[in-house]
Amino acid sequence: MTVNEKLYFNGDIITLEDDLYVEAVLVKDGKISKIGKKDDLLQCACKDVEFIDLQGKTLIPSFIDAHSHFFGYANSTLQVNLDEAINFQEIGDKITNFIQKNNIEEGVWISCNNFDYNALEEKTYPKIDFLDKIAPKNPLVVSNKSGHNGLFNSLAFKELGIDVNTPDPEGGKFFKENGQLTGYAEENAYIEYVQKVPMASTEDIIKAIGKAQDAYASYGITTVQEGMVVSLLSDFLLYIANSNILKIDYVGYADIRESESILGKLGDYKKQYKNHFKLGGYKTFLDGSPQGRTAWMRTPYEGEPDYYAYGTQKDEELKSKLEQALKEDMQILVHCNGDRACQQYIDMYRIAKEETASTNDIRPVIIHAQLLGEDQLDEVKELNMIPSFFVAHVYHWGDIHIKNFGMQRASKISLLKSAEDKGITFTLHQDAPVIEPNMLETIWVAVTRTTKNGVSLGEEERIEPLEALKAVTKNAAYQYFEEDTKGTIREGKLADLTILDKNPLKVDYEAIKDIQVIETIKEGETIFKR
Structure with a gap:
C-alpha cells in the first residue's frame, strides 16, 4: 500500500491554535499527521515523503464558507x-x-x-x-x-x-x-x-457545478454551504452527491417548511457526509435586506418616519419552527438583517427552549445579523447563538446604509468588536452569489471598515486580522459542528489547507485585500493552484 505523505516547511505556518506558528506540517493520507520542528517530523516521515517548500509563503487552515448559496452561485454562471x-x-x-x-x-x-x-x-x-x-x-x-x-x-x-x-x-x-x-x-x-422558474438542463448545471467548485477553491475555500434547500432542489442535490463529482465539502440547510419532503430524499445525508455532501440542518428567514429597505427595524428608515419595513412570519409560526429544530436536534439558520427581526428570533428561541425543555445544542445561527443591536448581544451570548455577519456590506453597500439609516446607525452595522469583547463566537460570510466568496476581501473589510466611497464606517467595530481569520476558519468549523476535524492546523484534523502569497497577520491592513491564494488543498490533495 502506497503511503501519501507531504512535508510543508520554509514559510509562515499559522495554526490558529494556542501555539500560533509552527515550523513544519506533515500530512499523511489526507490528515495532519504531525506538526512541529522540521527535523523532528522527518523522523516520523516515510522515505518517500514529498517535500513542499513554501518558499516564504504562508500556510493556513483552508477557508470555510459560513453562509452562501452554492447552487445559486453555480446557476449564476448560466x-x-x-x-x-x-x-x-x-x-x-x-x-x-x-x-x-x-x-x-x-x-x-x-x-x-x-x-x-x-x-x-x-x-x-x-x-x-x-x-x-x-x-x-x-x-x-x-x-x-x-x-x-x-x-x-x-x-x-x-x-x-x-x-x-x-x-x-x-x-x-x-x-x-x-x-x-x-x-x-x-x-x-x-x-x-x-423558485418556480425552470432550471437549466442537467448537463449545463453539472458543468456549472464544476465551475463553481473551481471558483470557491480559487478563493481558498474547501467547505461550502447551500443556504436554502427547497424540495425542488433536493432531487438535484441527491443526484450531485451520488455522482461523486464533489471535491469540496457541501453542507445543505433545508427550508424547514418542506423538511419532511426533503428529509425523505436526503435522510441518508442528515448530519453526516457521504460523497462530500451532508444535510446540516434547517433554514428560515424573517426579513429582507437593508440596502433594499426591507430589513425589519426597531427604528424607522431615514426619510420615512413611519416605515420600519416588515417581518415575514408571525411569532407563533417562528416559535413552532424553532421548537421543531430543538426537538429534532437539528441546527437552524435564520436570516435576520434588521434588529427587529433579530429580536423576534431571540425572543422566540428563548420561549421555544423553555417550552420544549430541550437540552440539545443546536448552535442556532443568526444569518447576516447586520443591524443586530448592541443591547441584544447579551441575550445572544446567553442563548449561545452564533451571529454570522455579512460584514463586507460595509464596503459594498455602506454608502447606501448611511442614506437609509443615517451615519450613527449605519456605523453600528456588523458589531464585530462588540461581539468579540463579549466573548461571542461569530463567523463571517459573503452570501454568494450576492458577492464573490472572497474571504480575503471580507477579512480586509472587517479590519478596515471603509465604504466604496472611502467613508470610514464604524471604526470602533474594527477587529484585528487574527480575529477575522479565525472567523472564517476556526469559528466557521465550530458553526458546522466540525471543530474536531477542521478550522485549525492540529494533529488528527483533515489536511484542508490554503497557501497564500503573503501573511495576512503581517502585511499592512490595506494590503490584505491584495493577497493571492496560491494553492488550495482538500484532504491532502491540491484542488486549485495558481
Missing part, C-alpha cells in the same frame, strides 16, 4: 450578469447580447443576476414595458443582488400564473401602478415565484 450595468441601456444591451450570443430560442426562460438599482444612474428599477421590449419572446426574470426582490416581464408573469388579481403573499408584495403590474416584486412575492 445567467446574465448585470453587476457592472450602470443604467437601463446597459441592462438592455447585456440581455440582448446574451440572447444573440447563446442563440436563445423563443419561449426559453432568461435569468439575470446581480441587479442593483442603487448602482444605476436612474436610481430606480426599469418597468415592465422596458423588460418586454428587450425580451419580447422570452420569459425574463431579473434577480436583485440581495436575493429578496426582482423583476419579471409580462411573459414571465403569464408563465407563472401571475396577473393583477394575484394576491400578495404574506411578507411580500407585487408592485402596481394605475392598477397594472410594474414588473417589480419583493420578499415572499418574489421568492415564492422565482
